[in-house]
Amino acid sequence: MRLRDSPAAKIGASIAIATGLYGVSFGALSVASGMDFWQTMALSLLLFSGGSQFAFIGVIAGGGSGVAAMSASALLGIRNGVYGMQLNALLRPTGWRRFAAAHVTIDESTATATGQGDTAEAKRGFWVAGLGIFVFWNIMTAVGAFIGDAMGDPKQWGLDGAAVAAFLALLWPRIKGFQPAAIAVVCAVVTLLAVPLVPPGIPILVAAVAAALIGWFRPAPDQGHDNDGMEPDLDPYQHDAVTRHGGPAGSGEPRGRQA
Amino acid sequence: MNLWIWVLLAAAIAYLTKLLGYLVPAKVLANPRMSHVAGTLTIGLLASLTVVNAAASGTAVVLDARIGALVAAAIALWFKAPFLVVVLAGAAAAAGLRLLGWP
Numbered sequence: 001m002r003l004r005d006s007p008a009a010k011i012g013a014s015i016a017i018a019t020g021l022y023g024v025s026f027g028a029l030s031v032a033s034g035m036d037f038w039q040t041m042a043l044s045l046l047l048f049s050g051g052s053q054f055a056f057i058g059v060i061a062g063g064g065s066g067v068a069a070m071s072a073s074a075l076l077g078i079r080n081g082v083y084g085m086q087l088n089a090l091l092r093p094t095g096w097r098r099f100a101a102a103h104v105t106i107d108e109s110t111a112t113a114t115g116q117g118d119t120a121e122a123k124r125g126f127w128v129a130g131l132g133i134f135v136f137w138n139i140m141t142a143v144g145a146f147i148g149d150a151m152g153d154p155k156q157w158g159l160d161g162a163a164v165a166a167f168l169a170l171l172w173p174r175i176k177g178f179q180p181a182a183i184a185v186v187c188a189v190v191t192l193l194a195v196p197l198v199p200p201g202i203p204i205l206v207a208a209v210a211a212a213l214i215g216w217f218r219p220a221p222d223q224g225h226d227n228d229g230m231e232p233d234l235d236p237y238q239h240d241a242v243t244r245h246g247g248p249a250g251s252g253e254p255r256g257r258q259a
Numbered sequence: 260m261n262l263w264i265w266v267l268l269a270a271a272i273a274y275l276t277k278l279l280g281y282l283v284p285a286k287v288l289a290n291p292r293m294s295h296v297a298g299t300l301t302i303g304l305l306a307s308l309t310v311v312n313a314a315a316s317g318t319a320v321v322l323d324a325r326i327g328a329l330v331a332a333a334i335a336l337w338f339k340a341p342f343l344v345v346v347l348a349g350a351a352a353a354a355g356l357r358l359l360g361w362p
Contacts, residue, residue, distance in 0.1 A: 018341070018342075021343060022342045022343050022346070024343075025342075025343065025346045035262070035266075039262060039263065039266050042263075042266050042267065042270065043266060043269075043270070046267070046270035046273075046274070047266075047269055047270040047273045047274075048273070049273055049277075051301070051305065052269070052273055054308070055304065055308055056266070056269055058308045058311065058312055059308075059311075060262070061312065062311050062312065062315055063317055066261065066262050066264065066265030066266075067265060069265055069269070070265045070268050070269040070272070072304060072308070073269045073272075073273065074269060074272045074273070074276070075300055075304055076300075076301060076304045076305075077272065077273045077276045077277075078276060078297045078300060078301075079297045079298065079300075079301050080273070080276055080277045080280070081276045081277060081279050081280040081297070082280060082293070082294045082297045083277075083280060084276075084277050084278065084279065084280020084281045085280040085281075085283070086280075087280070087281070088280060088281045093281070098281050098282075099278065101281065102274065102277040102278040102280070102281050103274060103277065105277045105280065105281075155353075155357065156354065156357070157350060157354055158324070158328065158349070158350035158351060158352065158353030158354030158355070158357070159350060159353075160312070160325055160328075160353060161324060161325050161327070161328025161331075161349040161350050161351075161352055161353025161354070162328070162346045162347070162349045162350035162353070163312045163349075164309060164312045164313045164325050164328045164329050164332065164349055164353075165328055165329070165331070165332035165335075165345050165346045165348060165349025165350070166342075166345075166346050166349070167305055167308045167309040167312055168309050168329060168332045168333060168336065168345070168349075169332065169336060169342050169345040169346065170305050171302065171305035171306055171309055172336045174298075174301065174302050174305070175302070180299075180302050183299050183302045183303055183306070184302055184303070184305075184306035185306075186303075187302070187303035187304075187306040187307050188306045188307065188309070188310045190307070191306075191307040191310045191311060191315075192310060192314065192320055195311070195314075195315045195318060195319070195320050196318050196319065196320065197318075198318075199318070200315070200317060200318065203307065203311060203315070204304065204307045204308060204311055207303050207304065207306070207307030208300055208303055208304050208307070210303060211299045211300050211302060211303020211304065212296050212299065212300050212303070214299055214303070215292075215295050215296035215297075215298065215299030215300060216292065216296055219291070219292060219295055
Protein backbone atom coordinates (compact mmCIF):
# COMPACT_ATOMS: atom_id res chain seq x y z
CA MET A 1 0.00 0.00 0.00
CA ARG A 2 1.26 3.44 -0.84
CA LEU A 3 1.55 5.92 1.98
CA ARG A 4 -1.16 8.25 0.74
CA ASP A 5 -3.66 5.40 0.49
CA SER A 6 -3.05 4.35 4.05
CA PRO A 7 -5.81 5.26 6.55
CA ALA A 8 -3.29 5.19 9.39
CA ALA A 9 -1.03 7.65 7.59
CA LYS A 10 -4.00 9.97 7.08
CA ILE A 11 -4.89 9.83 10.77
CA GLY A 12 -1.24 10.38 11.62
CA ALA A 13 -1.05 13.41 9.33
CA SER A 14 -4.17 15.06 10.73
CA ILE A 15 -2.92 14.49 14.28
CA ALA A 16 0.48 15.90 13.28
CA ILE A 17 -1.09 19.12 12.01
CA ALA A 18 -3.45 19.57 14.99
CA THR A 19 -0.75 18.83 17.57
CA GLY A 20 2.00 20.72 15.75
CA LEU A 21 -0.13 23.85 15.72
CA TYR A 22 -0.18 24.15 19.44
CA GLY A 23 3.59 24.29 19.48
CA VAL A 24 2.91 28.00 18.99
CA SER A 25 1.57 28.23 22.54
CA PHE A 26 4.61 26.39 23.88
CA GLY A 27 7.00 28.78 22.08
CA ALA A 28 5.23 31.91 23.32
CA LEU A 29 4.87 30.66 26.92
CA SER A 30 8.47 29.48 27.03
CA VAL A 31 9.96 32.89 26.21
CA ALA A 32 7.41 34.50 28.57
CA SER A 33 8.71 32.23 31.36
CA GLY A 34 12.19 33.68 30.88
CA MET A 35 13.81 31.08 28.60
CA ASP A 36 15.62 32.48 25.58
CA PHE A 37 14.89 31.58 21.95
CA TRP A 38 17.50 28.82 21.63
CA GLN A 39 16.69 27.26 25.00
CA THR A 40 13.07 27.12 23.83
CA MET A 41 14.11 25.50 20.56
CA ALA A 42 16.40 23.04 22.40
CA LEU A 43 13.41 21.82 24.41
CA SER A 44 11.32 21.25 21.28
CA LEU A 45 14.13 19.74 19.18
CA LEU A 46 15.94 17.63 21.78
CA LEU A 47 13.51 16.98 24.63
CA PHE A 48 10.46 16.73 22.34
CA SER A 49 7.64 15.69 24.65
CA GLY A 50 4.92 18.31 25.06
CA GLY A 51 3.99 17.61 28.68
CA SER A 52 7.61 17.54 29.85
CA GLN A 53 8.40 20.73 27.94
CA PHE A 54 5.45 22.56 29.51
CA ALA A 55 6.47 21.17 32.91
CA PHE A 56 10.01 22.52 32.51
CA ILE A 57 8.90 26.06 31.65
CA GLY A 58 6.04 25.90 34.19
CA VAL A 59 8.55 25.41 37.01
CA ILE A 60 10.86 28.15 35.64
CA ALA A 61 7.90 30.56 35.27
CA GLY A 62 7.04 30.01 38.94
CA GLY A 63 10.57 30.93 40.02
CA GLY A 64 11.73 27.34 40.49
CA SER A 65 15.34 26.23 40.01
CA GLY A 66 16.77 24.51 36.95
CA VAL A 67 17.15 21.23 38.84
CA ALA A 68 13.48 21.34 39.95
CA ALA A 69 12.43 22.04 36.34
CA MET A 70 14.54 19.12 35.10
CA SER A 71 13.09 16.79 37.76
CA ALA A 72 9.46 17.67 36.99
CA SER A 73 10.14 17.21 33.28
CA ALA A 74 11.91 13.86 33.84
CA LEU A 75 9.10 12.47 36.04
CA LEU A 76 6.44 13.51 33.54
CA GLY A 77 8.45 11.72 30.82
CA ILE A 78 8.38 8.32 32.54
CA ARG A 79 5.21 7.37 30.69
CA ASN A 80 7.17 7.65 27.42
CA GLY A 81 9.30 4.73 28.61
CA VAL A 82 6.14 2.65 29.00
CA TYR A 83 5.02 3.72 25.51
CA GLY A 84 8.45 2.69 24.19
CA MET A 85 7.94 -0.79 25.60
CA GLN A 86 4.51 -1.12 23.99
CA LEU A 87 5.78 0.17 20.66
CA ASN A 88 8.83 -2.08 20.71
CA ALA A 89 6.53 -5.08 21.12
CA LEU A 90 4.22 -3.81 18.38
CA LEU A 91 6.58 -2.41 15.72
CA ARG A 92 9.85 -4.22 16.45
CA PRO A 93 12.10 -1.52 14.96
CA THR A 94 15.70 -2.61 14.30
CA GLY A 95 19.07 -0.91 13.92
CA TRP A 96 19.09 2.89 13.68
CA ARG A 97 15.29 2.96 13.35
CA ARG A 98 15.02 1.98 16.97
CA PHE A 99 16.96 5.09 18.03
CA ALA A 100 14.89 7.33 15.76
CA ALA A 101 11.64 5.72 16.94
CA ALA A 102 12.59 6.43 20.55
CA HIS A 103 12.90 10.16 19.87
CA VAL A 104 9.40 10.43 18.39
CA THR A 105 7.79 8.19 21.03
CA ILE A 106 5.17 10.52 22.50
CA ASP A 107 1.47 10.40 23.41
CA GLU A 108 0.17 11.08 19.90
CA SER A 109 2.42 8.73 17.89
CA THR A 110 1.76 5.94 20.40
CA ALA A 111 -1.99 6.44 20.22
CA THR A 112 -1.92 6.44 16.41
CA ALA A 113 0.12 3.22 16.28
CA THR A 114 -1.77 1.26 18.94
CA GLY A 115 -5.12 2.18 17.39
CA GLN A 116 -4.38 0.33 14.14
CA GLY A 117 -5.43 -3.18 13.22
CA ASP A 118 -2.27 -4.58 11.64
CA THR A 119 1.43 -4.04 12.12
CA ALA A 120 2.11 -2.45 8.73
CA GLU A 121 -0.58 0.16 9.33
CA ALA A 122 0.63 0.71 12.89
CA LYS A 123 4.11 1.41 11.51
CA ARG A 124 2.84 3.91 8.95
CA GLY A 125 0.67 5.67 11.54
CA PHE A 126 3.50 5.83 14.06
CA TRP A 127 6.08 7.29 11.68
CA VAL A 128 3.75 9.75 9.96
CA ALA A 129 2.42 11.04 13.30
CA GLY A 130 5.81 11.03 15.05
CA LEU A 131 7.88 12.66 12.30
CA GLY A 132 5.04 14.96 11.25
CA ILE A 133 4.54 16.28 14.77
CA PHE A 134 8.31 16.69 15.16
CA VAL A 135 8.48 18.92 12.08
CA PHE A 136 5.32 20.99 12.74
CA TRP A 137 5.91 21.26 16.47
CA ASN A 138 9.39 22.72 15.95
CA ILE A 139 8.30 25.16 13.24
CA MET A 140 5.40 26.38 15.40
CA THR A 141 7.62 26.59 18.50
CA ALA A 142 9.90 28.99 16.60
CA VAL A 143 6.88 31.02 15.42
CA GLY A 144 5.53 31.18 18.98
CA ALA A 145 8.89 32.19 20.42
CA PHE A 146 9.11 35.09 17.94
CA ILE A 147 5.55 36.17 18.78
CA GLY A 148 6.24 35.89 22.51
CA ASP A 149 9.41 37.98 22.16
CA ALA A 150 7.51 40.68 20.29
CA MET A 151 4.68 40.82 22.82
CA GLY A 152 6.43 42.72 25.58
CA ASP A 153 4.83 42.33 29.02
CA PRO A 154 3.47 38.76 29.06
CA LYS A 155 1.03 39.51 31.89
CA GLN A 156 -0.72 42.23 29.95
CA TRP A 157 -1.57 39.63 27.30
CA GLY A 158 -2.64 37.08 29.89
CA LEU A 159 0.14 34.66 28.96
CA ASP A 160 0.34 33.45 32.58
CA GLY A 161 -3.37 32.62 32.27
CA ALA A 162 -2.63 30.80 29.01
CA ALA A 163 -0.14 28.59 30.85
CA VAL A 164 -2.77 27.69 33.47
CA ALA A 165 -5.19 26.80 30.67
CA ALA A 166 -2.54 24.70 28.88
CA PHE A 167 -1.86 22.57 31.97
CA LEU A 168 -5.56 22.05 32.63
CA ALA A 169 -6.02 21.05 28.97
CA LEU A 170 -3.21 18.49 29.28
CA LEU A 171 -4.75 17.07 32.47
CA TRP A 172 -8.41 17.08 31.39
CA PRO A 173 -8.48 14.11 28.95
CA ARG A 174 -6.77 11.90 31.55
CA ILE A 175 -9.55 12.33 34.11
CA LYS A 176 -11.74 9.41 33.10
CA GLY A 177 -13.06 8.03 36.33
CA PHE A 178 -13.09 8.31 40.08
CA GLN A 179 -9.49 7.33 40.80
CA PRO A 180 -7.79 9.79 38.43
CA ALA A 181 -10.09 12.57 39.65
CA ALA A 182 -9.26 11.74 43.27
CA ILE A 183 -5.51 11.68 42.52
CA ALA A 184 -5.75 15.07 40.79
CA VAL A 185 -7.61 16.60 43.76
CA VAL A 186 -5.22 15.11 46.35
CA CYS A 187 -2.18 16.33 44.42
CA ALA A 188 -3.69 19.80 43.96
CA VAL A 189 -4.32 20.07 47.71
CA VAL A 190 -0.85 18.73 48.57
CA THR A 191 0.63 21.35 46.23
CA LEU A 192 -1.28 24.22 47.84
CA LEU A 193 -0.22 23.06 51.31
CA ALA A 194 3.42 22.78 50.23
CA VAL A 195 3.72 26.15 48.43
CA PRO A 196 4.26 28.27 51.59
CA LEU A 197 6.60 25.70 53.16
CA VAL A 198 9.24 24.90 50.52
CA PRO A 199 11.07 26.79 47.73
CA PRO A 200 9.30 27.35 44.38
CA GLY A 201 9.29 24.28 42.13
CA ILE A 202 9.50 21.81 45.01
CA PRO A 203 5.71 21.59 45.64
CA ILE A 204 5.38 19.94 42.22
CA LEU A 205 7.89 17.26 43.23
CA VAL A 206 6.10 16.75 46.58
CA ALA A 207 2.87 16.18 44.65
CA ALA A 208 4.71 13.74 42.36
CA VAL A 209 5.78 11.68 45.38
CA ALA A 210 2.18 11.67 46.63
CA ALA A 211 0.92 10.53 43.22
CA ALA A 212 3.53 7.77 42.99
CA LEU A 213 2.68 6.51 46.49
CA ILE A 214 -1.03 6.42 45.64
CA GLY A 215 -0.23 4.55 42.43
CA TRP A 216 1.99 2.05 44.24
CA PHE A 217 -0.29 1.26 47.17
CA ARG A 218 -3.70 1.65 45.52
CA PRO A 219 -3.51 -0.36 42.28
CA ALA A 220 -6.19 0.19 39.66
CA PRO A 221 -9.46 -1.62 40.50
CA ASP A 222 -9.20 -3.55 37.25
CA GLN A 223 -5.88 -4.26 35.60
CA GLY A 224 -6.80 -2.21 32.55
CA HIS A 225 -5.25 1.11 31.62
CA ASP A 226 -8.42 2.92 30.82
CA ASN A 227 -8.70 4.65 34.15
CA ASP A 228 -5.20 5.33 35.29
CA GLY A 229 -4.03 8.08 32.98
CA MET A 230 -1.92 5.82 30.78
CA GLU A 231 -4.16 6.44 27.83
CA PRO A 232 -2.08 8.77 25.64
CA ASP A 233 -3.48 12.28 25.84
CA LEU A 234 -4.32 12.30 22.17
CA ASP A 235 -6.57 15.14 21.09
CA PRO A 236 -9.64 13.79 22.84
CA TYR A 237 -12.23 15.40 20.61
CA GLN A 238 -11.96 14.76 16.88
CA HIS A 239 -9.70 11.75 16.72
CA ASP A 240 -11.02 9.67 19.59
CA ALA A 241 -13.64 7.83 17.63
CA VAL A 242 -11.22 7.15 14.79
CA THR A 243 -8.23 5.76 16.61
CA ARG A 244 -9.80 4.09 19.62
CA HIS A 245 -12.79 2.35 18.15
CA GLY A 246 -11.61 0.72 14.99
CA GLY A 247 -11.82 3.51 12.51
CA PRO A 248 -11.35 3.33 8.77
CA ALA A 249 -8.72 0.62 9.04
CA GLY A 250 -11.50 -1.67 10.21
CA SER A 251 -9.49 -2.72 13.22
CA GLY A 252 -10.99 -4.18 16.32
CA GLU A 253 -9.25 -4.00 19.63
CA PRO A 254 -6.29 -1.68 19.93
CA ARG A 255 -3.10 -3.70 19.80
CA GLY A 256 0.13 -3.57 21.66
CA ARG A 257 -1.28 -2.08 24.81
CA GLN A 258 -0.33 -4.30 27.66
CA ALA A 259 -2.53 -5.35 30.47
CA MET B 260 23.57 30.94 31.59
CA ASN B 261 23.58 27.76 33.61
CA LEU B 262 19.92 27.07 32.83
CA TRP B 263 21.37 25.53 29.67
CA ILE B 264 22.84 22.68 31.72
CA TRP B 265 19.40 21.74 33.01
CA VAL B 266 17.80 22.09 29.58
CA LEU B 267 20.33 19.69 28.07
CA LEU B 268 20.22 17.28 31.01
CA ALA B 269 16.41 17.24 30.86
CA ALA B 270 16.62 16.48 27.13
CA ALA B 271 19.12 13.66 27.70
CA ILE B 272 16.97 12.11 30.43
CA ALA B 273 13.84 12.38 28.27
CA TYR B 274 15.54 10.58 25.37
CA LEU B 275 17.08 7.88 27.54
CA THR B 276 13.69 7.24 29.19
CA LYS B 277 12.11 6.71 25.78
CA LEU B 278 15.02 4.55 24.58
CA LEU B 279 14.94 2.42 27.73
CA GLY B 280 11.47 1.21 26.73
CA TYR B 281 12.93 -0.13 23.46
CA LEU B 282 16.13 -1.63 24.87
CA VAL B 283 15.08 -3.28 28.11
CA PRO B 284 13.48 -6.71 27.66
CA ALA B 285 9.72 -6.34 28.00
CA LYS B 286 9.59 -8.78 30.92
CA VAL B 287 11.72 -6.52 33.09
CA LEU B 288 9.42 -3.55 32.83
CA ALA B 289 6.13 -5.29 32.09
CA ASN B 290 5.01 -4.90 35.63
CA PRO B 291 1.41 -3.58 35.70
CA ARG B 292 2.17 -1.74 38.90
CA MET B 293 4.99 0.20 37.23
CA SER B 294 2.81 1.40 34.36
CA HIS B 295 0.06 2.24 36.84
CA VAL B 296 2.52 4.40 38.80
CA ALA B 297 3.63 6.06 35.53
CA GLY B 298 -0.04 6.91 34.95
CA THR B 299 -0.81 8.27 38.44
CA LEU B 300 2.46 10.24 38.32
CA THR B 301 1.36 11.91 35.09
CA ILE B 302 -2.01 12.92 36.54
CA GLY B 303 -0.50 14.14 39.82
CA LEU B 304 2.18 16.22 38.11
CA LEU B 305 -0.24 17.87 35.69
CA ALA B 306 -2.70 18.65 38.51
CA SER B 307 0.13 20.13 40.57
CA LEU B 308 1.48 22.19 37.65
CA THR B 309 -2.02 23.53 37.00
CA VAL B 310 -2.41 24.65 40.61
CA VAL B 311 1.09 26.15 40.90
CA ASN B 312 0.61 28.17 37.73
CA ALA B 313 -2.89 29.27 38.81
CA ALA B 314 -2.37 30.21 42.44
CA ALA B 315 1.30 30.30 43.50
CA SER B 316 3.35 33.46 43.57
CA GLY B 317 6.78 32.58 44.89
CA THR B 318 6.02 30.90 48.21
CA ALA B 319 2.59 32.53 48.66
CA VAL B 320 -0.83 31.27 47.58
CA VAL B 321 -2.64 34.17 45.90
CA LEU B 322 -5.97 34.75 44.20
CA ASP B 323 -5.42 36.85 41.09
CA ALA B 324 -6.52 37.03 37.46
CA ARG B 325 -5.07 33.55 36.82
CA ILE B 326 -7.98 31.99 38.73
CA GLY B 327 -10.23 33.52 36.08
CA ALA B 328 -8.06 31.82 33.45
CA LEU B 329 -8.52 28.48 35.24
CA VAL B 330 -12.31 28.86 35.27
CA ALA B 331 -12.42 29.98 31.63
CA ALA B 332 -10.26 27.03 30.57
CA ALA B 333 -12.47 24.58 32.49
CA ILE B 334 -15.57 25.96 30.77
CA ALA B 335 -13.90 25.72 27.35
CA LEU B 336 -12.82 22.12 28.06
CA TRP B 337 -16.32 21.23 29.26
CA PHE B 338 -17.61 22.32 25.86
CA LYS B 339 -14.91 20.20 24.18
CA ALA B 340 -13.00 23.14 22.72
CA PRO B 341 -9.69 22.25 21.02
CA PHE B 342 -6.40 22.83 22.84
CA LEU B 343 -5.56 26.18 21.23
CA VAL B 344 -9.02 27.59 21.93
CA VAL B 345 -8.68 26.57 25.60
CA VAL B 346 -5.30 28.33 25.82
CA LEU B 347 -6.69 31.48 24.17
CA ALA B 348 -9.68 31.46 26.55
CA GLY B 349 -7.26 31.34 29.49
CA ALA B 350 -5.21 34.23 28.12
CA ALA B 351 -8.29 36.32 27.33
CA ALA B 352 -9.77 35.77 30.80
CA ALA B 353 -6.53 36.78 32.58
CA ALA B 354 -5.93 39.80 30.33
CA GLY B 355 -9.60 40.86 30.60
CA LEU B 356 -9.67 40.65 34.40
CA ARG B 357 -6.49 42.74 34.57
CA LEU B 358 -8.09 45.38 32.35
CA LEU B 359 -10.91 45.47 34.91
CA GLY B 360 -8.35 46.13 37.62
CA TRP B 361 -7.88 42.68 39.17
CA PRO B 362 -4.15 42.05 39.78
